[in-house]
Amino acid sequence: MKQSGIFGFAFLLFTIxxxxxxxxxxxxxxxxxxxxxxxxxLNNQAGDHIVHPTEHREGVYTAFPDGIELDAxxxxxxxxxxxxGLRYRxxxxxxxxxxxxxxxxxxxxxxxxxxxxxxxGDTIAPPVYNANQLNNLPVAGSVFxxxxxxxxxxxxxxxxxxxxxxxxxxxxxxxxxxxxxxxKREIDIVYRLNDQSGKAQNKVRVKLYYYTSMATxxxxxxxxxxxxxxxxxFLANQPILNTGGDPLTQRGLAEAKPRPxxxxxxxx
Numbered sequence: 001m002k003q004s005g006i007f008g009f010a011f012l013l014f015t016i017x018x019x020x021x022x023x024x025x026x027x028x029x030x031x032x033x034x035x036x037x038x039x040x041x042l043n044n045q046a047g048d049h050i051v052h053p054t055e056h057r058e059g060v061y062t063a064f065p066d067g068i069e070l071d072a073x074x075x076x077x078x079x080x081x082x083x084x085g086l087r088y089r090x091x092x093x094x095x096x097x098x099x100x101x102x103x104x105x106x107x108x109x110x111x112x113x114x115x116x117x118x119x120x121g122d123t124i125a126p127p128v129y130n131a132n133q134l135n136n137l138p139v140a141g142s143v144f145x146x147x148x149x150x151x152x153x154x155x156x157x158x159x160x161x162x163x164x165x166x167x168x169x170x171x172x173x174x175x176x177x178x179x180x181x182x183x184k185r186e187i188d189i190v191y192r193l194n195d196q197s198g199k200a201q202n203k204v205r206v207k208l209y210y211y212t213s214m215a216t217x218x219x220x221x222x223x224x225x226x227x228x229x230x231x232x233x234f235l236a237n238q239p240i241l242n243t244g245g246d247p248l249t250q251r252g253l254a255e256a257k258p259r260p261x262x263x264x265x266x267x268x
Contacts (some may be wrong), residue, residue, distance in 0.1 A: 033100045039105045040077065040106050042079050047080075050076050050078055056074060064091075065088065069081040085106070088105075089101055089102075108202050110127065113225050115266055138193055147190060153174065156169045175208060184208065206260050213268050
């Protein structure tokens with residue numbers, strides 16, 4: 001082989017190698033959005049507790065449902081200012097339009113949106129831990145209704161496990177004396193869980209309603225619960241409907257907000 005041919009062949013190999021290396025540097029692999037764990041916990045630090053994605057990429061970060069404090073440019077989550085006990089879908093949209101999703105739970109308790117019929121003995125509203133009814137609540141060493149803020153106004157919250165005795169709350173006059181149709185009240189329950197949060201102070205707000213029968217329940221309240229159920233904004237075993245590609249308006253749904261959970265007490 002002539003010397004010029006050898007140099008030409010070597011130059012070709014170098015060019016192929018250089019281009020392939022340049023491509024691997026300028027075009028990173030598929031982005032896997034992650035926060036290091038699927039469950040994020042508060043802690044006892046003095047300032048805001050911020051959690052960042054394990055890897056940052058250019059683009060925009062969004063979340064569903066409402067309630068999470070998310071930085072749209074960095075994807076950082078402010079746990080201290082987010083509603084806890086809920087599951088969220090975080091979406092990263094790259095400059096080229098490609099979307100990547102991940103699900104996270106901000107640890108804490110919540111209460112199920114539900115109709116409780118007193119005449120049928122359905123009188124206890126239990127808390128749900130980390131957005132999954134199958135999870136065991138870390139009762140030992142935990143504190144519920146710290147300071148007795150809820151109990152002092154008539155909401156009967158068991159301080160050992162966070163269960164709300166609805167019948168006793170009605171007897172206490174929480175929703176009026178006597179309670180009447182469409183009586184309602186929002187209650188804050190302060191608690192500390194003996195888990196990875198290190199007993200950091202936490203809080204859940206619940207809204208209690210009272211109706212004499214299902215026939216008297218306000219239509220807009222019925223619609224709210226239906227929208228929440230269809231969009232999967234509460235429990236971890238439900239799919240989250242709104243991924244950005246399924247406009248709620250096309251399904252005739254309003255965007256359901258998970259807080260406060262609706263505890264609807266039916267007398268008969």
